[in-house]
Amino acid sequence: MTNDILYCFYDLSVSPPSYDFFEFMRTAELHRKRYGLDEIYFIFVPGPKEGFRDDSFARTISQRHTLMRNVVVPACWLLPSCKGAYWLQDRDEIGMIFENANHVFPRGYMPQKPINDYFRAGQISAYLRGERQTQLREPPEYTQMVQSFLANKDVSQKLITVTVRDAPYDDQRNTNFSEWNIFLKKLPPAKYKVIIIPDTFNLWSQKIHSFDYCELASVSILFRMALYRQAYLNMFTAQGPCSAVFGSDSSILMFGPVNTDVASTKQWWRKCDSLEPEE
Numbered sequence: 001m002t003n004d005i006l007y008c009f010y011d012l013s014v015s016p017p018s019y020d021f022f023e024f025m026r027t028a029e030l031h032r033k034r035y036g037l038d039e040i041y042f043i044f045v046p047g048p049k050e051g052f053r054d055d056s057f058a059r060t061i062s063q064r065h066t067l068m069r070n071v072v073v074p075a076c077w078l079l080p081s082c083k084g085a086y087w088l089q090d091r092d093e094i095g096m097i098f099e100n101a102n103h104v105f106p107r108g109y110m111p112q113k114p115i116n117d118y119f120r121a122g123q124i125s126a127y128l129r130g131e132r133q134t135q136l137r138e139p140p141e142y143t144q145m146v147q148s149f150l151a152n153k154d155v156s157q158k159l160i161t162v163t164v165r166d167a168p169y170d171d172q173r174n175t176n177f178s179e180w181n182i183f184l185k186k187l188p189p190a191k192y193k194v195i196i197i198p199d200t201f202n203l204w205s206q207k208i209h210s211f212d213y214c215e216l217a218s219v220s221i222l223f224r225m226a227l228y229r230q231a232y233l234n235m236f237t238a239q240g241p242c243s244a245v246f247g248s249d250s251s252i253l254m255f256g257p258v259n260t261d262v263a264s265t266k267q268w269w270r271k272c273d274s275l276e277p278e279e
């Protein structure tokens with residue numbers, strides 16, 4: 001295999017099929033740049049539970065497959081250095097790829113003892129060392145697709161997207177629909193165009209009334225990222241897509257409640273991200 005390629009193994013026996021992949025991808029890109037390599041290939045290695053990690057992740061096997069097809073695998077093409085992505089159907093397929101890979105990420109990864117690297121600590125360390133992140137950017141055809149979508153809606157105002165969280169788990173972090181309805185109706189429509197991106201758990205639900213929805217952005221990560229980059233402002237409650245938009249040069253305003261569930265506690269931020277919540 002070529003010496004200047006970084007082979008990145010996202011092992012689904014120890015990693016979730018979720019937006020956490022974006023943290024893995026950004027850390028892998030920092031590793032590539034640090035070692036002066038030219039290209040990245042992503043290899044998705046199946047886990048023991050019908051291809052995934054045997055855990056309590058709140059998605060069914062079918063929903064995990066959907067996340068892989070709609071979010072995780074296509075997300076690779078947001079990284080300019082990515083030249084290939086392979087979702088292996090059998091764990092035994094990894095052998096020849098791994099044996100011939102000269103540069104491997106995560107560091108210390110072995111198929112027999114898989115490790116993960118989908119937390120933000122490595123990126124924080126890189127920031128403190130003065131390293132620069134690569135900007136994520138959708139392929140140009142998706143930029144054109146979003147421009148056509150907005151032109152069809154005759155959008156001349158400043159575009160604001162609101163990404164809804166409406167999940168059946170950790171629902172303390174869900175969008176407060178009554179408050180958002182009040183707030184958004186105070187924005188002057190002559191100045192701002194609001195587009196709602198629904199949660200994939202409730203794709204056809206429209207609990208924020210009197211605004212346009214974009215369901216396509218919910219099921220296509222490349223279209224979603226292109227829409228975010230066209231917007232004047234993107235507004236979120238803390239949720240998975242926030243991990244995607246970081247590093248895309250998009251304008252972001254995120255509301256992150258603290259101490260509502262395990263992943264929003266101060267202890268979690270300190271342990272997994274080496275940050276205080278207010279940072």
